[in-house]
Amino acid sequence: MPDTIHAKAGDIVLKLEDVSRTYQMGAIEVKALTGIALDITRGGFVAILGPSGSGKTTLLNLVGGIDSPSSGRITVDGIELSALDDKGLTSYRRNHIGFVFQFFNLIPTLTARENIEFAAELVNAPRAPDDVLEVVGLKERADHYPSELSGGEQQRVAIARALSKDPPILLCDEPTGELDFETGKHILSSMRTINKQDGKTILLVTHNTAIGEIADRVIRLRSGEIIEDRINESPIDPQGLRW
Amino acid sequence: MNRLKRISRHRLRRKLLRDLSASKGLFLAVTAVIILGVMFFGATSIGYQNLKQSYDYSYDELRFADFTIKVKEAPVEAVEELESIEGVASVTGRVNADIALALPGAESKRVLARVITLPADNRPAVNNVNLEEGSYFEAGDSDVLLVEKSFAEHHELEPGGNVILIADGRETTFGIAGIVTSPEYIWPAKNRQEILSSAETFGVVFVTEDAAIGLTGSSSINEFAFIVEQDADRDAIIAEAKQRLRTNSTIMDVVPREDQPSNTAVSMDLEEMGEFSEVFPLLFLIVGALATYIFLTRIVHNQRPQIGLMRAIGYTRRQVLIHYLSFALTIGVTGAIVGTIAGYLLSEVVTRFYVGILGLPYTQIQIQWLPIGEGLVLGIIPCAIAGIIPAYAASRLSPAEAMRIPAPAAGRKLLLEKVFPFLTRMSSVWKIPLRNIFRNRRRSLYTIIGVTFGISLILVSAAFIDSIDYFLNLQFERIQKYDAQMVFSPTQLPPATMVSEVQAWDEVDRAEPVLQVPVRLFRGDEEYTTSAVGLPPDSDLYRLYSTAGDRVNVSDEGILLSGSLEGVLDTHVGDVIAVVSAGVKEVQFYQVAGFLQQPMGAFGFVTLEEAQVLAGGQSVISGLMLDVHPDYLDSIREKAYTVPGVASVELTSESNDKVVELMSFIRNMMWIMLGFGAALALAIVFTTVTVNILERRPEIATMRTLGQDKGRIASMITIENLLLVIVGIIPGIPLGYLLAIYLFRLFQADIMTFYLIVYPTTYLWTIALIIVILLISQIPSIRHINRLDLARVIKEQST
DSSP: OOOOOOOOGGGGEEEEEEEEEEEETTEEEEEEEEEEEEEEETEEEEEOOOOOTSSSSHHHHHHHHOOOOSSSEETTTTGGGGOHEEEEHHHHHHEEEEEEEOOOOTTTTSHHHHHHHHHHTTTSSSOHHHHHHTTTTOOOGGOOGGSOHHHHHHHOOOOHHHHHHSEEEEESSSSSTOHHHHHHHHHHHHHHHHHHOOOOOOEEEOOGGGGGSSSSSSEEEEEEEEEEEEEEESSSGGGGGOO | HHHHHHHHHHHHHHHHHHHHHHOOOOOHHHHHHHHHHHHHHHHHHHHHHHHHHHHHHHHTTTTTTEEEEEEEEEEHHHHHHHTSSSTTTEEEEEEEEEEEEEEEEEEEEEEEEEEEEEEEEEEOSOOEEEEEEEOOOOOOOOOOEEEEEEHHHTTTTTTTOOEEEEETTTEEEEEEEEEEGGGGGEEEEESSTTSSSSTTTTTEEEEHHHHHHHHOOOOOHHHHEEEEEEEEOOHHHHHHHHHHHTTTTTTTEEGGGGGHHHHHHHHHHHHHHHHHHHHHHHHHHHHHHHHHHHHHHHHHHHHHHHHHHHHHTTHHHHHHHHHHHHHHHHHHHHHHHHHHHHHHHHHHHHHHHHHHHHTTTTOOOOHHHHHHHHHHHHHHHHHHHHHHHHHHHHHHHHHHHHSSSSOOOOOOOHHHHHHHGGGSSSSSHHHHHHHHHTTTTHHHHHHHHOOOOOOHHHHHHHHHHHHHHHHHIIIIIBOOOEEEEEEOOGGGGGBBHHHHHHHHHHTTTEEEEEEEEEEEEEEEEEEEEEEEEEETTTEEEEEEEBTTTTOOOOOBBBEEEEEEEEHHHTOOOTTTEEEEEEOOOEEEEEEEEEEEOOOOOOEEEEEEEHHHTTTSSBBBHHHHHEEOOOOTTTTTHHTTTTTTEEEEEEHHHHHHHHHHHHHHHHHHHHHHHHHHHHHHHHHHHHHHHHHHHHHHHHHHHHHHHHHHOHHHHHHEEEEEEEEHHHHHHHHHOOOOOHHHHHHGGOOOOOBBBBOOOOOOOHHHHHHHHHHHHHHHHHHHHHHHHHOOOHHHTTTOOOO
């Protein structure tokens, strides 16, 4: 059991207490996560690393409210997720979470701007689509459809979409998994900028160990358990990454 | 090598079955369309063949006449003369007369009886009868008769019972020797003008020639029924027979077999069934093919990586092609076999139901291999054709390309948005559905076609139901305003002064005279045998309506003709037609003053005075139409029979009930058709909606992950489908209407005229029904997306 890093109570945006998740796959019971305890401070950039099947995506899904723990408690911004019903979880995702997926998951019939508006119209005080597109450097591509954008551009639109709702937490699942090296670095730079300038808490899931070096904190999972949880005292600039 | 091939075939077969099992909802929906189409085809076409054979067999066995000539009077010896005409196989001479009949126990009640003679000692060479109960005549019989089955059943007459025939006021009691069916009265029509005759007031009885002499006091005959030799020139024989008969008698009418009232009615029914058996299954099978195409396209699309793998590990293009074609063939073969079996079983029900209603003398239910084979082919071929395109596309995929993650579907701004820029600013709840319609245009088109065909089928059926209602309403509510009609025996027509006598009855609020005179109408080369109906110009109990629907009255300006005669006589308003009646020697000429809406029969309407001129200048009437005081509706018949010469009293309510009963078969058929149409729409909408939603699972999961609630997503899906349904409705309504016009031409005969009517409310409920179908068909998909495992589905590749 690694040492758990405890943040000051007032700074905690996300708290997991003895969280486990078990799936039933036919006759086999799969333990995706076992006894996870975590405190994440507001404004942190946390990399969650681990090989396939280590439980990192499950962890992200639980925090994102699209999956429920088999046991344990998850509290986000003072909201206990297990107390929420389907409607409450929808509202939680709407107001507190921004998702960035590996496969971008843009709606192909909407332009970049419309994809952002589609998410922004769900919240009371959204950020202007053009503003968030400017943040990711795609303002001039606002009226293009996903099929007219490169993979990197699509992922930047996805980040802009997540930002548009102005959520306190961004959950990014393998955001560079479908991108080439240079584009991947560019995306990570954008994320780091958003983290620093907007103060967003970012949980970045990746199997690429090198990417961990850009984060403030690195959590390593294996077989559903945390095997390493450390503060990265000197995170490097994403542009300096090599893998 | 062969062993390996066998193994791979076995593996692919197993994969096929498991893939189908995984998509069983869609598989069943698509197969259901094929089953319905083939079943409908089987039920109607096998039923049609069975009925046609039953009719043909009955006509052959009972030697149904090829044509009949009615004369005023002719000697029995004329038969021999006519038999000598070259090409004539047989001739029967007989008496055919309408006289009054009274039933035992209800002597005051009269029925108009069609009395037809038959030889006592042997069966007639033409128009034989089939003995259903009792016995045939014996030589010397003169006091027994045979009763036609439908009349006997209606009045519960049995062999051993009695009826009374009343000729010239003389009552003669006859014993009932037997109950028979006749090829001339399979559909017991009084004549072409009164095709829907009620057994309550009209029946057919057969007596011996001796008995007829006793009734009429004459040995002469008035009708000749002919059978011609095969390949003989019937028209030439008719001309020759007329020529020979003219020397010693007056020809009243010539009725070829196809114009014989009963045969016309059953032929119309059969034709209609034959037409339905072709048109409706065709719609089903087109939609079935579309649904198969949509289903298989989705399977191929979803299985791209599997196809890539199959090709990569060594399966040939041919194997891939056959494997994916097998999906379509499985649908086709399953649909064809199940549909054929169901259709075959249903055809027997249809045949027996139909035969039961009409009481056909002989029923032929056989295995009809041709329609069975056609049904199987009709089920399989469209599916095979629909399947070949996606299966071929699957076989042409390169392994590397197939296993690559597909690029996002191309999005584009719609032309509509360019023309109407405000659309771009719509909420995504409207924008996404609108763009989705154009995202997979081919599939949207198929949904639209499915809805179009579905709504057409529903509308055609509804149009028939509306038109039957209109038919009944027009005849019994708007035209026939009288409660009862006293019909006098043709040999005992009372003077016109009878009106005031009856008008004075307490039971009668109003009485109006009518005089029906048998006539032949001529216009150029066309001729038509019917009745001239004389009415008072101010008649209120029998109302006339122009073809435009306006109320009109008879006048001295000319003759008003039933609308169907416009085509039959090829005449127009202002033309002059010739009218020949037995009562006057000179041909009368009348100007056509207009055409009328006339659902039942086809007549010429003139003033009562003109009709009396045609009747020979006598001031007589043939009937009295009565507006009966409501308190006396039950007793009016009894009172009316106290008047001498009354042959029958027809109550409008009874006639209405009889027509409703006769119409019930087609009406029920139409309700079944409507159900089929609804099922078709449900199946196609379910298929396309389900495929659309299943393909967009990741997209929908993303929406929900972003925080869109279930209701909003369901709204988007509903809006998209509603837009497609609305687009489908636009061509569906006119297509349904055109289809109804096409099928209605079968009902356009002089004997019965249907007016194609679709009430505005019918359009509304048809549209409402299709929307309800849509809402029902998307329930499973919406339930499915509400239960999506978001964490898993957002990882899938959206397209």
